[in-house]
Amino acid sequence: xxxxASNVFIHPRAIVESDQIGRGTRIWASAHVLKGAxxxxxxxxxxxxxxxxxxxxxxxxxxxxQCLIWEGVTIADNVFVGPNVVFTNDPWPxxxxxxxxxxxxxxxxxxxxxxxxxxxxxxxxxxxxxGITIGEYATxxxxxxxxxxVPAHALVYGAPARVMGAVxxxxxxLQFQQQHATCGTCGHRYxxxxxxxxxxxxxxx
Amino acid sequence: xxxxASNVFIHPRAIVESDQIGRGTRIWASAHVLKGAxxxxxxxxxxxxxxxxxxxxxxxxxxxxQCLIWEGVTIADNVFVGPNVVFTNDPWPxxxxxxxxxxxxxxxxxxxxxxxxxxxxxxxxxxxxxGITIGEYATxxxxxxxxxxVPAHALVYGAPARVMGAVxxxxxxLQFQQQHATCGTCGHRYxxxxxxxxxxxxxxx
Amino acid sequence: xxxxASNVFIHPRAIVESDQIGRGTRIWASAHVLKGAxxxxxxxxxxxxxxxxxxxxxxxxxxxxQCLIWEGVTIADNVFVGPNVVFTNDPWPxxxxxxxxxxxxxxxxxxxxxxxxxxxxxxxxxxxxxGITIGEYATxxxxxxxxxxVPAHALVYGAPARVMGAVxxxxxxLQFQQQHATCGTCGHRYxxxxxxxxxxxxxxx
Numbered sequence: 001x002x003x004x005a006s007n008v009f010i011h012p013r014a015i016v017e018s019d020q021i022g023r024g025t026r027i028w029a030s031a032h033v034l035k036g037a038x039x040x041x042x043x044x045x046x047x048x049x050x051x052x053x054x055x056x057x058x059x060x061x062x063x064x065x066q067c068l069i070w071e072g073v074t075i076a077d078n079v080f081v082g083p084n085v086v087f088t089n090d091p092w093p094x095x096x097x098x099x100x101x102x103x104x105x106x107x108x109x110x111x112x113x114x115x116x117x118x119x120x121x122x123x124x125x126x127x128x129x130x131g132i133t134i135g136e137y138a139t140x141x142x143x144x145x146x147x148x149x150v151p152a153h154a155l156v157y158g159a160p161a162r163v164m165g166a167v168x169x170x171x172x173x174l175q176f177q178q179q180h181a182t183c184g185t186c187g188h189r190y191x192x193x194x195x196x197x198x199x200x201x202x203x204x205x
Numbered sequence: 206x207x208x209x210a211s212n213v214f215i216h217p218r219a220i221v222e223s224d225q226i227g228r229g230t231r232i233w234a235s236a237h238v239l240k241g242a243x244x245x246x247x248x249x250x251x252x253x254x255x256x257x258x259x260x261x262x263x264x265x266x267x268x269x270x271q272c273l274i275w276e277g278v279t280i281a282d283n284v285f286v287g288p289n290v291v292f293t294n295d296p297w298p299x300x301x302x303x304x305x306x307x308x309x310x311x312x313x314x315x316x317x318x319x320x321x322x323x324x325x326x327x328x329x330x331x332x333x334x335x336g337i338t339i340g341e342y343a344t345x346x347x348x349x350x351x352x353x354x355v356p357a358h359a360l361v362y363g364a365p366a367r368v369m370g371a372v373x374x375x376x377x378x379l380q381f382q383q384q385h386a387t388c389g390t391c392g393h394r395y396x397x398x399x400x401x402x403x404x405x406x407x408x409x410x
Numbered sequence: 411x412x413x414x415a416s417n418v419f420i421h422p423r424a425i426v427e428s429d430q431i432g433r434g435t436r437i438w439a440s441a442h443v444l445k446g447a448x449x450x451x452x453x454x455x456x457x458x459x460x461x462x463x464x465x466x467x468x469x470x471x472x473x474x475x476q477c478l479i480w481e482g483v484t485i486a487d488n489v490f491v492g493p494n495v496v497f498t499n500d501p502w503p504x505x506x507x508x509x510x511x512x513x514x515x516x517x518x519x520x521x522x523x524x525x526x527x528x529x530x531x532x533x534x535x536x537x538x539x540x541g542i543t544i545g546e547y548a549t550x551x552x553x554x555x556x557x558x559x560v561p562a563h564a565l566v567y568g569a570p571a572r573v574m575g576a577v578x579x580x581x582x583x584l585q586f587q588q589q590h591a592t593c594g595t596c597g598h599r600y601x602x603x604x605x606x607x608x609x610x611x612x613x614x615x
Contacts, residue, residue, distance in 0.1 A: 013220065015423065015439055029220055030235055030253070030440055032457055042302055047237050047255050048271075048440070050457050050475050060302035065255050065273055066458075068475055068493045068534075078303040083273045084291045084332075086494045086534045088552060092581040093531050097452055097470035098488040100580045100596060121298050124273075124291045125332040125350075127494075127535040127553040142293060143332040143350035143364055145553035159364055159553055159569055170305045171297040186305060218425065234425055235440055235458070247507055252442055252460050253476075265507035270460050270478055283508040288478045289496045289537075326503050329478075329496045330537040330555075347498060348537035348555030348569055364569055375510045376502040391510060 018051075022059060036071075046083070064124075072113040072130065080121040082142070087114055088130045117152065119169060137199075139167045153190065153197035166190070166197055223256075227264060245282065269329075277318040277335065285326040287347070292319055293335045322357070324374060342404075344372045358395065358402035371395070371402055428461075432469060450487070474534075482523040482540065490531040492552070497524055498540045527562070529579060549577045563600065563607035576600070576607055 008021045013029040022041030027033060029047045036053025039045065043057060046065035051057065054071030061075055064083035072089040075081065091112050096105035104110055112131035116122070120134050123142035134140070134150040141157025141164075150156050155165035155173065166174040168183035174190060174197075175181060181190045187203025213226045218234040227246030232238060234252045241258025244250065248262060251270035256262065259276030266280055269288035277294040280286065296317050301310035309315055317336035321327070325339050328347035339345070339355040346362025346369075355361050360370040360378065371379040373388035379395060379402075380386060386395045392408025418431045423439040432451030437443060439457045446463025449455065453467060456475035461467065464481030471485055474493035482499040485491065501522050506515035514520055522541035526532070530544050533552035544550070544560040551567025551574075560566050565575040565583065576584040578593035584600060584607075585591060591600045597613025 029237055030458070032439055048235070048253060048458060048476075060300055062300040062302070066253075066271060066476060066494075078300045080298050080300040082293075082298060084271075084289065084494065086552075088492075088534045092549070092577075092583075093490050093492060093533070094529070094581040095470055095472040095488050095490040095531075097472075098529060098579075100598070104580070119299070119303060121300075123298070124293045125330070125535070129552060139297070142291075142334055142352075147552075167297075169303075170309070171299040173297075188305070234442055253440070253458060265505055267505040267507070271458075271476060283505045285503050285505040287498075287503060289476075289494065324504070324508060326505075328503070328537075329498045330535070344502070347496075347539060347557075372502075374508075375514070376504040378502075393510070 014045075018053070028065075040077070058118075072111050073116070074113065075116045076118040076120075076136075078119045079116055081116075082122050082124040082126060084125045085122045085128070086126075087128045089114070091130055121167075121171060123157075137167065137169050139171065151196065153199075166192075169199065219250075223258070233270075241276075251288070263323075277316050278321070279318065280321045281323040281325075281341075283324045284321055286321075287327050287329040287331060289330045290327045290333070291331075292333045294319070296335055326372075326376060328362075342372065342374050344376065356401065358404075371397075374404065424455075428463070438475075446481075456493070468528075482521050483526070484523065485526045486528040486530075486546075488529045489526055491526075492532050492534040492536060494535045495532045495538070496536075497538045499524070501540055531577075531581060533567075547577065547579050549581065561606065563609075576602075579609065 009026040011029045014027045014031045016033045017035040018033045018037040020038045024042040027045040031049045033051045034053040037051040037055050039057045040059035043061045045063045048066040049063050050068050052070045055069045056074045058077035060078045063081045066084045067081050068086045070089045073087045094101045115133040117136035119137040121139045125143050126140050127145045129147045135152030138150045138154045144157045144161040145159035147160040154163045155167045170186040172185040179192045189200040191198050214231040216234045219232045219236045221238045222240040223238045223242040225243045229247040232250040236254045238256045239258040242256040242260050244262045245264035248266045250268045253271040254268050255273050257275045260274045261279045263282035265283045268286045271289045272286050273291045275294045278292045299306045320338040322341040324342040326344045330348050331345050332350045334352045340357030343355045343359045349362045349366040350364035352365040359368045360372045375391040377390040384397045394405040419436040421439045424437045424441045426443045427445040428443045428447040430448045434452040437455040441455050441459045443461045444463040447461040448466045450469035453471045455473045458476040459473050460478050462480045465479045466484045468487035470488045473491045476494045477491050478496045480499040483497045504511045525543040527546035529547040531549045535553050536550050537555045539557045545562030548560045548564045554567045554571040555569035557570040564573045565577045580596040582595040589602045599610040
């Protein structure tokens with residue numbers, strides 16, 4: 001993707017300075033997408049969301065209102081970023097004009113990247129520490145503070161967020177019987193081995 | 206109320222698409238009120254607040270800056286919604302363009318409503334899970350995550366928010382002596398029966 | 411400082427009603443600085459930040475996106491206010507148009523001030539209770555709820571935020587050996603006496 005596609009919708013009150021927005025994406029009022037930010041196809045970027053240069057967002061991603069997504073944050077396809085979710089990229093921040101830290105902020109060495117894998121859901125007002133990875137199809141409960149890696153398909157919540165259960169690709173809770181689970185909502189099947197949850201297949205007919 | 210009253214104040218940088226705003230209500234910069242949102246009389250809607258179509262707000266309500274109020278949320282009269290308070294309406298969210306959930310999001314069956322009763326106060330940066338009711342004159346402490354129903358006049362806080370005390374209509378803490386309390390600030394009187402707090406009457410002269 | 415300096419940068423989508431902005435300060439899109447707010451020199455005020463009349467901000471302060479800073483909040487020099495940080499100024503809020511509290515809100519007696527000292531860092535989405543002081547060079551971890559005073563150089567986090575360690579002026583963690591610590595990053599030296607941390611001097615050459 002080299003230039004913004006022609007059928008991108010940009011609300012007249014949004015500010016879009018990036019030219020790397022995929023086709024079908026919609027960007028709403030007061031959102032601000034900076035130069036150098038990359039957004040895929042068919043995304044929905046809510047009111048007041050802020051996406052900094054250097055942030056990368058995949059296809060079919062929902063970014064709800066007022067999310068803050070900084071340089072160093074990479075979000076894969078089909079992710080739901082709930083309202084007021086805030087990422088970070090500096091583990092030990094100080095005001096960069098403070099005398100003692102001017103040198104540190106002269107380069108980008110302070111920057112610590114964050115990865116959000118395919119299909120993840122981040123609930124409303126979640127805060128995400130930098131330097132971590134959130135595994136595919138995991139769900140983070142509302143108001144949580146994520147301070148360490150989250151395994152694929154985990155349901156985590158709290159401050160700090162801890163593993164409290166498991167979720168299906170469709171977003172509903174999974175109940176494991178020993179190593180096996182079938183989603184009560186959509187029928188997809190999973191296997192758990194040494195705490196790692198793997199997708200096995202769709203509903204058996 | 207069928208059309209927006211003539212003495213509504215709308216800041217030139219606000220976006221108001223609803224025609225159901227009560228008289229005397231003020232809507233400030235960068236706020237966005239969508240078509241189909243209902244707002245009562247004498248409300249104050251702070252900068253950057255977002256009120257979706259289908260949300261209902263009563264009279265004399267204060268909505269501070271950057272609150273996010275979605276379809277399915279009903280707020281009664283005299284409520285204080287603190288700054289950065291975020292509601293939710295989907296208990297198991299996924300990005301709606303994810304293949305496995307397209308069917309779920311084809312209708313509004315996923316939507317889970319929330320009720321906030323008369324006189325409630327929600328502190329700064331509170332997050333409210335959907336599907337719950339917050340009872341009249343309850344107060345939710347700053348930064349709390351509300352995950353279950355809150356009884357009338359309860360003071361709750363934490364993540365998840367738990368009952369930590371009781372508050373008067375005037376907002377100050379009540380100290381119960383057995384089943385009775387008189388507010389040290391305004392003199393209103395209360396009775397507690399089986400953990401339910403009831404207003405008895407105003408100050409005895 | 412009596413009038414806004416000539417080299418202040420104000421984004422065309424910001425709203426600045428104060429005339430007390432120091433030289434070199436930059437104010438970004440959708441930020442709103444009300445009449446009577448005081449902002450020092452070389453500050454950076456992020457998108458969507460809201461600074462009310464009566465708030466005071468020193469020099470070299472970073473205020474990231476969507477921070478809410480009210481009347482009664484005073485922020486010293488070189489402070490980092492992370493994204494989505496929300497202050498408060500009313501310990502027992504109610505909607506001011508509620509009959510029982512109209513008298514209370516007729517004056518400013520309800521207002522409870524907050525002080526943030528030199529060099530402090532407040533992490534992303536921190537909520538700060540009013541009536542407290544955050545001591546110099548303290549760091550508050552992301553998502554924390556600050557409900558009581560924070561000592562100088564303390565690292566605090568959680569809800570409520572508790573002292574979990576110590577940080578250097580440069581922002582990095584300090585490890586005390588009995589009463590003494592030397593920062594592993596910048597070499598500044600500290601002494602602890604009765605839980606109070608004092609700066610001793612810069613790196614010994």
